[in-house]
Amino acid sequence: MRDAGVMAGELLDWYDRHARDMPWRVGPADRAAGIAPDPYAVWMSEVMLQQTTVAAVRDYFTRFMALWPTVHDLANAEDARVMGEWAGLGYYARARNLLKCARVVSRELDGAFPDTLDGLKALPGIGPYTAAAIAAIAFDRSETVVDGNVERVMARLFCIEDPMPGSKPALRDAAATLTPKARPGDYAQAVMDLGATICTPKSPACGICPWRDDCAGRAKGVQAALPAREAKKPKPIRHGIAYIARRTDGAWLVETRPDKGLLGGMLGWPGGDWGDEAEDLPPIAADWADLPGDVRHTFTHFHLILRVRTATLPQDAAPERGHFEPRLAPSDLPTVMRKAFDLARGTLS
DNA sequence: AACCCGTGGGA
């Protein structure tokens, strides 16, 4: 393997030629022209990109930045509005923490994001990865950015064959040996681009990799199998019932879910808990109709089979739980709830 | 430390 500085420089040269266009990215040419990244935009993009693909984030990022151009705008937004705009992107704790963080930065830090690793990590929703990414990209600090891409690239480059997550510290140490003092933000994005486009999880394109001659995993012929992972646990199947009711004036009966737990803070259809058996808990006594078919949806750690029941309610209906939304936008619902809506809309139109 | 937390695209 060549000198670390030489390798970093080689990757930066590759990045200068191949950097992908993203709405939040200040490219090498822009940077050279003295255009500095906006820490608010960097933070917004990095939070959205947590465990989420570039393709999925693109439109959400553009919309959020148009609606709330500064951290003060976001801090002053209504919770329900922000949660509705986040609907569909998943991991909804990110949206709750996004608002918390914006309010701290706007009201306690005079709108200025901290420019150090520790200062950033102290904020809600900013962990080791995001803090390093913001420090490097927005503040030109030489911090080591470690995400799934970096772990994969390092496992292959250094042929670290111990399984994840146990090997994470070794992968981080390996990454740190390559982090350059110059252009740390471009370098961080370059390694992630490399992982996303060349050093991919399956069938990596080693022939066109700028680090192909340095890669110990490739030399041994095991690169495609790295990083190794511990066996995953099987996902159980849970069952539930969604109660979708519409009042005669057209308002839908929905509930705002509690802040903690699954789909926390999001709108949803009332119903009992999801478990081995569906809990039968209608929000109001009514002539509920069992819809044929069901909604199937897979979450991070279980499969869900959701039955849907519908009813039309009188104008004076007083449900035990939930509230009526006169103009419900399906796009404000998390995906599983939108699927249930799609199943019911034909019968309650 | 181990578990919880979404979604969609690709193979």
Place this chain on the structure above:
DNA sequence: TTCCCAAGGGT
């Protein structure tokens, strides 16, 4: 169809 897994963080 099923499985994998993606620019992780909180508890």
